[in-house]
Amino acid sequence: MLLQLDSVYAGYGGGDVLRGVALTVEQGSITCIVGPNGAGKSTVMATISGLLKPRQGDIIFDGRSIRGLRPQQILARGLALVPQAHSLFPALTVRENVELGAYMLNDIALVRRRLAEVEALFPIVRERATEKAGSLSGGQQRQVEFARSLMLDPTLVMLDEPSMSLDPKTAKEMFKTVKTMNEAGRTILLVEQNVRSGLGVATHGVVMESGKVRLIGPAQDILSNPEISALYLGGSLEDTHAS
Numbered sequence: 001m002l003l004q005l006d007s008v009y010a011g012y013g014g015g016d017v018l019r020g021v022a023l024t025v026e027q028g029s030i031t032c033i034v035g036p037n038g039a040g041k042s043t044v045m046a047t048i049s050g051l052l053k054p055r056q057g058d059i060i061f062d063g064r065s066i067r068g069l070r071p072q073q074i075l076a077r078g079l080a081l082v083p084q085a086h087s088l089f090p091a092l093t094v095r096e097n098v099e100l101g102a103y104m105l106n107d108i109a110l111v112r113r114r115l116a117e118v119e120a121l122f123p124i125v126r127e128r129a130t131e132k133a134g135s136l137s138g139g140q141q142r143q144v145e146f147a148r149s150l151m152l153d154p155t156l157v158m159l160d161e162p163s164m165s166l167d168p169k170t171a172k173e174m175f176k177t178v179k180t181m182n183e184a185g186r187t188i189l190l191v192e193q194n195v196r197s198g199l200g201v202a203t204h205g206v207v208m209e210s211g212k213v214r215l216i217g218p219a220q221d222i223l224s225n226p227e228i229s230a231l232y233l234g235g236s237l238e239d240t241h242a243s
């Protein structure tokens, strides 16, 4: 088990948003969290990455508790987050944005080597290196965000709604990239509105509702669970079939 949340309670000061979240992420998996708006999916990621401190419960990463550590310390342990909202600096160049992912490293040779590695995976980082990040399309910006998150060679990469505001074709390519990152050895924890695509690419699924985990298991089991799709996933299974 790479990551384990144990009865985690957390919120923003006005009461708990997460109310006893328990979940596990297996080493090497693509684990996808689904659930309605406001269920607490992004809050789970904020809590894991140290932006929010759990009020209660524990978070174990790679065999050690990361509870109460600062975001920078958690990042240094090998846990990277690509947030839900667009997170590039639009006025900085593509390369500058990617290099920001390595701001913690003092070893210039290492930064160069990492840059070469992410360029191999995301050629756009080299092709558009000196262009402003804000001039790229949504799908291209997402690739640059992924590239930046890999600069510290993380073990676990968290992606919060990576398909948001991408057209279906670009979203499909993005999901392929997620698979490629996973095959290259990263464990992936992903939040997706697009339930069929998210669980489709995932090995494991987590259904959240009202700050709790409702169901956790193999992604295919969750996808094919009629009660879950009717109760918690609304019409999204059907909707996404159509697209």
Ligand SMILES: Nc1ncnc2c1ncn2[C@@H]1O[C@H](COP(=O)(O)OP(=O)(O)OP(=O)(O)O)[C@@H](O)[C@H]1O
Binding pocket: 012, 017, 035, 036, 037, 038, 039, 040, 041, 042, 043, 044
């Ligand atoms: N910065 C914040 N300050 C206060 N409350 C917040 C903040 N961010 C989220 N919340 C509240 O926490 C709850 C869970 O929000 P969260 O963003 O985790 O949901 P989500 O499952 O990611 O939803 P979505 O699918 O819309 O992204 C919501 O009720 C939301 O209003």
Ligand SMILES: [Mg+2]
Binding pocket: 041, 042, 043, 084, 160
């Ligand atoms: Mg969210």
